[in-house]
Every structure is written in C-alpha cells, then in structure tokens.
Amino acid sequence: MRAHVASLLAGIALGVAVAGPPGPEATFCPSPENPPKGEKMPAVVRSGDRGAAYQFVSAQETRLPAADWQLQTIHRLPCLTIVATIQLEQAPRAKCAIVSRWQTVDGGRSFELGVYPSREVFFDVSGTGNWDAGAREVKSEARLRVGRPYVIAAIFEPGKRMAVYVNGHLAGESRAGVPKGLFVTKTPCYVGNRPGDEKACGFDGLVYGVALYGWLLDEAWVKRNAAETAKLTEAPEPLPRDPEPPPVRAITKGPKFHWFTYYDRPQFDPTCRYALGLEVDFEHRSPKPDDVIKIGMVDTQDGDRWIELGESRAWCWQQGPMLQWRPGSKSEILWNDREGDRFVCHILDVFTRKRRTIPHPVYGLSPDGRISVAPDFQRLHDTRPGYGYAGPPDPWKDEAAPRESGLWRVDLETGEARLIVSFADMLKIPFAHGDVAAGKHWFNVVLFSPDGRRFLFLDRWTTSGRGSRWFTRMLTASAEGRDIRVVDGDGRTSHLFWRDPTHILAWAWHPSHQGAFYLHDEGTGKAEPVARGVLTHDGHCSYLPGGEWILNDTYPTGPRREQHVFVYHVATGKLVSLGRYHSPPAYTGEWRCDTHPRFSPDGKLVCFDSPHGGNGRQMYLVDIGALVAAPAAP
Numbered sequence: 001m002r003a004h005v006a007s008l009l010a011g012i013a014l015g016v017a018v019a020g021p022p023g024p025e026a027t028f029c030p031s032p033e034n035p036p037k038g039e040k041m042p043a044v045v046r047s048g049d050r051g052a053a054y055q056f057v058s059a060q061e062t063r064l065p066a067a068d069w070q071l072q073t074i075h076r077l078p079c080l081t082i083v084a085t086i087q088l089e090q091a092p093r094a095k096c097a098i099v100s101r102w103q104t105v106d107g108g109r110s111f112e113l114g115v116y117p118s119r120e121v122f123f124d125v126s127g128t129g130n131w132d133a134g135a136r137e138v139k140s141e142a143r144l145r146v147g148r149p150y151v152i153a154a155i156f157e158p159g160k161r162m163a164v165y166v167n168g169h170l171a172g173e174s175r176a177g178v179p180k181g182l183f184v185t186k187t188p189c190y191v192g193n194r195p196g197d198e199k200a201c202g203f204d205g206l207v208y209g210v211a212l213y214g215w216l217l218d219e220a221w222v223k224r225n226a227a228e229t230a231k232l233t234e235a236p237e238p239l240p241r242d243p244e245p246p247p248v249r250a251i252t253k254g255p256k257f258h259w260f261t262y263y264d265r266p267q268f269d270p271t272c273r274y275a276l277g278l279e280v281d282f283e284h285r286s287p288k289p290d291d292v293i294k295i296g297m298v299d300t301q302d303g304d305r306w307i308e309l310g311e312s313r314a315w316c317w318q319q320g321p322m323l324q325w326r327p328g329s330k331s332e333i334l335w336n337d338r339e340g341d342r343f344v345c346h347i348l349d350v351f352t353r354k355r356r357t358i359p360h361p362v363y364g365l366s367p368d369g370r371i372s373v374a375p376d377f378q379r380l381h382d383t384r385p386g387y388g389y390a391g392p393p394d395p396w397k398d399e400a401a402p403r404e405s406g407l408w409r410v411d412l413e414t415g416e417a418r419l420i421v422s423f424a425d426m427l428k429i430p431f432a433h434g435d436v437a438a439g440k441h442w443f444n445v446v447l448f449s450p451d452g453r454r455f456l457f458l459d460r461w462t463t464s465g466r467g468s469r470w471f472t473r474m475l476t477a478s479a480e481g482r483d484i485r486v487v488d489g490d491g492r493t494s495h496l497f498w499r500d501p502t503h504i505l506a507w508a509w510h511p512s513h514q515g516a517f518y519l520h521d522e523g524t525g526k527a528e529p530v531a532r533g534v535l536t537h538d539g540h541c542s543y544l545p546g547g548e549w550i551l552n553d554t555y556p557t558g559p560r561r562e563q564h565v566f567v568y569h570v571a572t573g574k575l576v577s578l579g580r581y582h583s584p585p586a587y588t589g590e591w592r593c594d595t596h597p598r599f600s601p602d603g604k605l606v607c608f609d610s611p612h613g614g615n616g617r618q619m620y621l622v623d624i625g626a627l628v629a630a631p632a633a634p
Helices: 002-014 068-075 219-229 377-383 625-629
Strands: 026-028 043-046 052-056 080-088 096-102 109-115 120-126 135-143 149-157 161-166 169-174 205-213 248-250 257-259 274-280 293-299 305-312 332-339 342-349 355-358 371-374 406-411 417-422 439-448 454-463 470-478 485-488 496-500 503-510 514-521 527-530 549-553 562-569 574-582 605-610 618-623
Touching: 080 096, 080 109, 096 205, 109 149, 120 149, 120 161, 120 169, 135 161, 149 219, 161 219, 274 305, 274 618, 293 332, 305 332, 305 342, 371 439, 377 439, 406 439, 439 496, 470 503, 485 503, 485 514, 562 605, 574 605
Parallel strands: 257 618
Antiparallel strands: 026 205, 043 052, 052 205, 080 149, 080 205, 096 109, 109 120, 120 135, 135 169, 149 161, 161 169, 248 618, 257 274, 274 293, 293 305, 332 342, 342 355, 371 406, 406 417, 439 454, 454 470, 470 485, 496 503, 503 514, 514 527, 549 562, 562 574, 605 618
C-alpha cells in the first residue's frame, strides 16, 4: 500500500499519467526520506500542496546526476519526450538547464531542456554531438512567471518535429531542420544544471520531478496529463506585444524575385534615393555556373521603379555577387562576375553607364573606396555552400591550409591583387581549444574599420570524422595584412559589426554568459556583454550612424517561423519592433531568406529582404527617421 501511494505521489509531482503509454525510461523524483547524497546535491524540500521538490540554487552550482544506464535506452528508441514539473524562484541569470545531456565539447551534445534569462523555455537536440551542424533549438513564444509551478513537456520526433508545451499549451514548435536522430554521447545527464558548465548554467528554483520517455507522446496526452494529473492548466505569460511598428512597404514585386543579401554593405546611394537589388526567376535550389542574376536599383522616389544595370554569373544566395555602392562615390557601384574560368569585378557609373572591369573579385571595401580585401570564393563555395561561387573548382581543395590562398588586397583603381594573409599563416597562431591544424580552413566576413586602418575577418575550419566540429576565430589585421590579432579565440563567433575604430559588436558564445552579443575591444581582446536578457537571439547586427541604436533581426522563431526586425537603444534598453515576418518552411538552409536589415547613410531608412508577402523574396522599406529622433524612454 505504501509503495502504491508513493508511486501515485510521484506521478502527481512529475505530471506523469498512471495509465497510457509505456512508462518513462528515466525518472528523477524527490524523496524526503532518501535525499540525494554527494557534493553540491540539491536539497529536498516540501512545497505546499505539491509535495516534495528538489531545490536548486544556481549560486551553489547544485546538480543531480542521472544513472547513465537508464538514458542509453533512449538513444535506441525512435523518439524522445521530456516531462518536467518546475517552479522558478527568480529569473535565471543565464541560459539554464532543467535537464541536460549537453556538454559543449566535441561530441558532447545530445539534448537539453531549459529556460532563458527572459523566462522563455527552450529545447535543444543534436544529431551529431555538436551545435554548428545537425542541431536545432525550439523556443517558446511565452514565458514562465516566477513563483508559479508549470508542467513543461518537450517532444522530439526525429526529422519531423520538435515542440515545447507549457501546462498543455503549445508554446513553441519547429518542423524545419529537425535532426534525424539523437546523438549517442558519453556526456552524463544532469537535472538542474549542464554538465561541464556548472558555474554558468545552474537552475534556480524547484523541480518536482522529471521523466524521460523514449516514446512519442502526442499533444492530446500532454494536455490530459497536465490537466488531470498535475492539475496545472494555466497558460504561460504571453510575450509582450510589440507596439504598432512603423509602416512598411514592398519596393519590389513579382513575378520575379528580388533581394539584396548581406547586412554589412552599403545598399543606398549617398542621397538615400536609390536602393540596389538583385533579380532572379527561380528559388529553392543552388545556383549553377550558368545561372544569370540581374543587377538593378530601385528609385524609391519614383514609384519604386526598378532600373536594370547589369548581370552576373558569380553569385550565391546569402551574399549575392557582393553588390554594393562604392564608398566615397556618388554614382559608382561594384559587383563580382565570372569571365571564362576567372572571377572579376565590374565598377559601373549608374548614371553615365560607363563600366570598367578589374581582374579580381572583391569583398570588404575600405571607407575611401580605394581598396578591397577579398577571400577565395572558390574555396568558400566548396566549404560553405551559399557563400561562394559555382564555377572553377578550388585548386587547393585537398589542402587544409594552403599557403597559396587566403585573403587578397585588391587595388580598385589599378586592379592589382596580392595575397596578404594565407591560410598557412593561421597555423602559426595558437588556438586554446584544440589543434588548429586539424581541419580545413576558409575565410569569410571581411569588414574594414570606420577609419580604414584595420579590417576584421573570420578564420573558420572544420574537424573531420565522428564528432566533427566547426570552429571560428575573429581576427583583425592592418590594411596591409600585418599585425594580426586574435580578438575572439573561443571558436564560436558569429555576426559582427564595427561600432567605432576600436570596438566590434559580435554575437559569440562564452562559457561565463553563454550565447550573447559582446562588445570587443579590438586592441585588448576584452569583451563585455551587451543587452544580456534582451538581445537573446543571434542576428545580423549593425550600429546606426551615431552609435546610439543597434539594428538587428532574428532567424525564424516560434511555431509561426517569424523573423523579427527591430532597433535597440543602447543607453536606455529600449527595443522597438519594425515587425515580425513569416518565413515559409521552404526557406531553409543554403537558400533561406534572412532579413539582413540594412540602413541608409542618414540612418532614417531600413531595407530588408523577406518572403512573407506570398510572392517570394522581395525587398521592403521602413522609415524610422521619427523613431530614432524621438527621445528614447526605457
């Protein structure tokens, strides 16, 4: 009789129905009579009518290890469902774990369920053991209230669906890019913390119980379980509604598709009247060597008239043919093309139509418009589809770090190009987190500082074999390619932008604070987090002129796959939405359509790309002049 009562109480605490599908593969249920023993174990407390609970205190790095033999079974079964009954005692200080088998080392990731500092629930799954490849996160579109109990259910259906439920309410879902299976890792499973990162990822609250199933428990079961067994049906707190965003208008239209691509290049002419763009007649496949893209610009003061300017056979979905306005010029633009088996760059006066061609492609341009530093686009096409150009193959494809390839300095007046940083140079720079010579290197993202004295670039490489991993280092060099400095060497830098000649804003992962935006001092390498708890998603960031506002976006999030475009006032913490835009599931992987918001030279206009209008990717314009000019209230 006593065993039956204990089982029933455990079911109530866990939110686990007694009848229904087979039982869980692993359970973690507090017992006052038999509390966990060991270093930094959570206390077992009684919490009102909900019975006993583990009390986790993040400052004390508390954690509860699980028996590994229970969890190995899950990896041999087709699905995974996690059910946890929890209560936050305060807003998390960092991204924290409820239950985690997710150590941030090669081959260390399997799954994790947790809560963001913004109190939104997240569920991560990896099919490879790493994050950069084969992993997906789903995040709730609602948040938990401090001091209230909730039943959290996370469902993983390999290759099809990931979802998060709160008290039986669907709170977040993804059906795109879902891993095809769970990675079998030797990482131990913890409740209340993440293995290996105990100082940063500790939960701060009560856990009444956790159950892990190797079965797919459907939505009806989740709803019934929360309502009948756990007695919790309250909907979570919805995320704050955005105020009505400024009006947005499409400046291109179908039947053909238009976009500009990347966020860190000048799209507008100095008068802010003309916006450059690209045009194609297909989507959802990789470009072939003979696929032609049209170059044009939109006259935003003449009915958004499309003006065709040229074409290119050297382009990709994410960065196009590097189309951009030439800095310091009132009338010249540049873009890359292919002539025979070589890539070139055209420089065109859009008004006189006088054009000249230099025998080398370009990428980042100096502020005076005289110099470009460009990577190897053949190697980019081989290592990172969507960023290089189809056509001639990489002659050093089988070499990890060739000394004959790397970054070229291109004189835009003479066309002279010379190699200034080679891949072999990267092997001379130590890397604290592994063997820098263990993978195939490529360069991407080249951006000059506002004063033109230095440029930043990303050195990336992948390791091969089981547990392969993608590493990234952010480095800077003088305009001549000398005095190379490692600004962020942790191996996980993403999108970035110069705030001023000595500071770089970048999304990065750091053990102390997890993924966040950081402001890096280019000279010292010191970094401070920016807007932690507010800017919680990686995005394509830039500073508006003056440095007071950050323009940013998100990747598709939530059940509706919405891309959020917004501006953030640094001094006051004010975040103003420019709209949330649906991205259909077809827009994933190499041919996804990121919004990539770009600003006009005066900082009053924002242009972005989006497929939300139902006629494929098109360009949209928002006037934010009044918004950024108004006094910024917190």
